[in-house]
Amino acid sequence: MRKVLAFDLGGTKFAFGVVNEDGSLLGSGRVETFADKGPAQACERVAEAAHRLLAELGLRPVDFVAIGIASPGPLDMARGCVDGSPNLPGWTGFSITEFLSNSFGGLPARIDNDCNAAALGEYRFGAGKGRKNVVYITVSTGIGGGAVIDGRLMRGANGNAAELGHIPLTMDGPSCGCGNPGCWEVYASGTAIARRTREALAAGRPSSILKFAGSLDQVTTHHLFQAMAEGDALANEIWAESINYLGRGLGAVINIFNPDVIVVGGGVTAAGDALFVPMRKSAAQYAFPRLSAVCSIVPAGLGGEVGVVGAAACALEGAQEK
Numbered sequence: 575m576r577k578v579l580a581f582d583l584g585g586t587k588f589a590f591g592v593v594n595e596d597g598s599l600l601g602s603g604r605v606e607t608f609a610d611k612g613p614a615q616a617c618e619r620v621a622e623a624a625h626r627l628l629a630e631l632g633l634r635p636v637d638f639v640a641i642g643i644a645s646p647g648p649l650d651m652a653r654g655c656v657d658g659s660p661n662l663p664g665w666t667g668f669s670i671t672e673f674l675s676n677s678f679g680g681l682p683a684r685i686d687n688d689c690n691a692a693a694l695g696e697y698r699f700g701a702g703k704g705r706k707n708v709v710y711i712t713v714s715t716g717i718g719g720g721a722v723i724d725g726r727l728m729r730g731a732n733g734n735a736a737e738l739g740h741i742p743l744t745m746d747g748p749s750c751g752c753g754n755p756g757c758w759e760v761y762a763s764g765t766a767i768a769r770r771t772r773e774a775l776a777a778g779r780p781s782s783i784l785k786f787a788g789s790l791d792q793v794t795t796h797h798l799f800q801a802m803a804e805g806d807a808l809a810n811e812i813w814a815e816s817i818n819y820l821g822r823g824l825g826a827v828i829n830i831f832n833p834d835v836i837v838v839g840g841g842v843t844a845a846g847d848a849l850f851v852p853m854r855k856s857a858a859q860y861a862f863p864r865l866s867a868v869c870s871i872v873p874a875g876l877g878g879e880v881g882v883v884g885a886a887a888c889a890l891e892g893a894q895e896k
């Protein structure tokens with residue numbers, strides 16, 4: 575069975591794994607990124623750790639068809655670099671593909687946006703398996719997206735397609751990391767839900783959320799869920815608003831892509847049915863009925879391995895094209 579050596583670069587962790595062409599993981603590991611110390615150190619560390627894993631598994635670079643790398647965007651795919659990623663300062667211009675290819679016997683290496691890689695991973699091996707039009711959305715620190723349409727990953731003109739978290743919902747909302755006001759992610763990401771909760775509490779609204787969080791700056795979505803379980807009115811109100819914001823964005827996604835399925839991952843999905851049941855209803859409200867009727871909205875299937883498995887899916891696709 576063909577194998578890919580896959581890497582998932584993040585601002586805090588740099589994960590790696592040996593992935594079979596059926597999506598199964600033979601082994602995996604991770605190192606700290608220490609992003610502010612620059613790319614060369616992080617890449618050296620992850621390559622050393624991956625070499626140790628290969629030795630444990632009795633594998634050599636020649637046993638692999640390719641290297642796949644998933645990374646936060648924006649990317650310069652042709653040169654294999656990140657290009658201005660806010661969580662990877664000082665990394666712009668360093669060719670991660672070249673470094674890792676040289677470290678592993680000259681294996682061909684490709685880099686993809688992490689959410690696009692996740693979309694292809696979920697399409698091939700996860701919750702989108704068997705469907706042709708799969709949109710992946712992650713709701714965590716921000717909102718990221720990727721789309722596989724008619725069975726092909728949509729990369730766009732320079733590999734950065736489907737920045738769905740930056741769909742503008744309002745003209746004059748809170749400012750987003752991208753520089754614009756009112757993006758979807760400044761209302762509906764996990765970070766945004768926690769921020770809106772803190773704002774309501776700071777305005778003096780009574781609630782049991784503070785009891786769970788301890789103090790205002792400790793408040794996360796987890797404390798919101800705890801308060802909701804107690805029937806807290808403010809928690810329920812904020813959650814209902816959040817569902818509405820999530821539904822608006824998903825409605826736009828349905829209207830743009832006409833997907834068979836939207837696969838939703840990220841920390842906020844820990845809420846389970848309390849999220850998915852009302853969110854499906856809300857999304858349907860903001861999309862054309864003919865499009866929403868064929869679109870299911872389901873939890874992600876690949877969990878924490880989505881980055882590594884997605885990177886492998888991208889590299890396998892490249893290897894097939896040859």
Ligand SMILES: [Zn+2]
Nearest residue numbers: 740750752757
């Ligand atoms: Zn934005």
